[in-house]
Amino acid sequence: MTGFGRAEGAGHGWTWSVEARSVNGRNLEVRFRGPNGFDALDRAAKTAGQTRFARGQITVGIHAKRVEGGEATVTINAAVLARYLTLANELAEDGATPPSADGLLALRGVIETPEEIEDPETRAALEAVMARTVEAALDALKGSRHAEGAQLAPLLLDFISRIEALVASAEGEAQAQVEAIRDRFSRRMSELAPDAPGLEDRIFLEAAALAAKADVREELDRLTAHVGAARQLMASPPAGRKLDFLSQEFMREANTLCSKSATTALTGIGLELKAVIEQLREQVQNVE
Structure with missing residues (x-):
């Protein structure tokens, strides 16, 4: 029931690779690891795994990055930063340590990465292409398990x-x-x-x-x-x-x-x- 499958893809300014691994398991369990924000791929991976396998622990992982020249500018969400700064100053008045710039920038939502600011249509199209690569990796995994x-x-x-x-x-x-x-x-x-x-x-x-x-x-x-x-x-x-x-x-x-x-x-x-x-x-x- 062990096996390995890999597939690669590119499109919409991104490149990615998908690896699917399998180990023994009494029942079927499909786990997904992928870039933040690609929630639809979690559902796609689990659905594709359930249609192909009956037993085993399946792990699907995606590594994705933007292609050269397609890197978007990192953006600071000023409204979120302002709210954090206001709360931090209020705490500082009560004796807390004043906030630092790097500390504020590390807070969630202050820095928006490119994938967080893509428009919904581009995201949906990208996820659809990635989902096909996930299926290809699972097909390769199935072939590996059949060989075993x-x-x-x-x-x-x-x-x-x-x-x-x-x-x-x-x-x-x-x-x-x-x-x-x-x-x-x-x-x-x-x-x-x-x-x-x-x-x-x-x-x-x-x-x-x-x-x-x-x-x-x-x-x-x-x-x-x-x-x-x-x-x-x-x-x-x-x-x-x-x-x-x-x-x-x-x-x-x-x-x-x-x-x-x-x-x-x-x-x-x-x-x-x-x-x-x-x-x-x-x-x-x-x-x-």
Whole structure:
């Protein structure tokens, strides 16, 4: 889900460059950083990002400057300066330090920069051209993310295949688990007094209850279904959020499988299964 896109533009006496960056994120968040006063570009960037992406933290930054020869004269707003000066003199009469020239000029609104005094039509036309550059940078970012996704796809499919193979191995051990429980209780019966009244029936009932509790066929069936669902999602992107949820379901079934395990072999398969699922979950965070 990481990526980078860049685009440049010029017009109406300005030049600018736009950089769009992306990092992993469970949901979509678009942030904008640009020159003061270009509020319309914030809305344009967020709208363009929402139409192109489903997940990730997107940051769009614009660096703009006037071209040579197009620099406007800096203007001092005399009315604002006069109001500040009046207030400062009143404070000085009460004992405050008299205002300095550089201090007054640093106050907000005293100096009007060129972008603050442009006429609305020029500003609107400039923002419209900049907005197209923002879209171009986001398109480049989308291409970068697609390229990353193309590299990740074989890795994700390999994890899914490994999960499928481990589930198949667990199915083979599941039957051995039933036999292990049967052998365990057979030895127990031979060690206890066989002629104790009702003992044999109680042992058989206990064995049946334990065998039912240790039955992992339901978990294996769900894991098999999840494997099929994961392959379908991989074939129909974007599916990152759904794969993220599915990886949690994979882990839930694997945890249950380990808790029900009655043999060392099945426990080993369950632990390996959890490791592969965790690797899948980590990589899914990179998928839109």
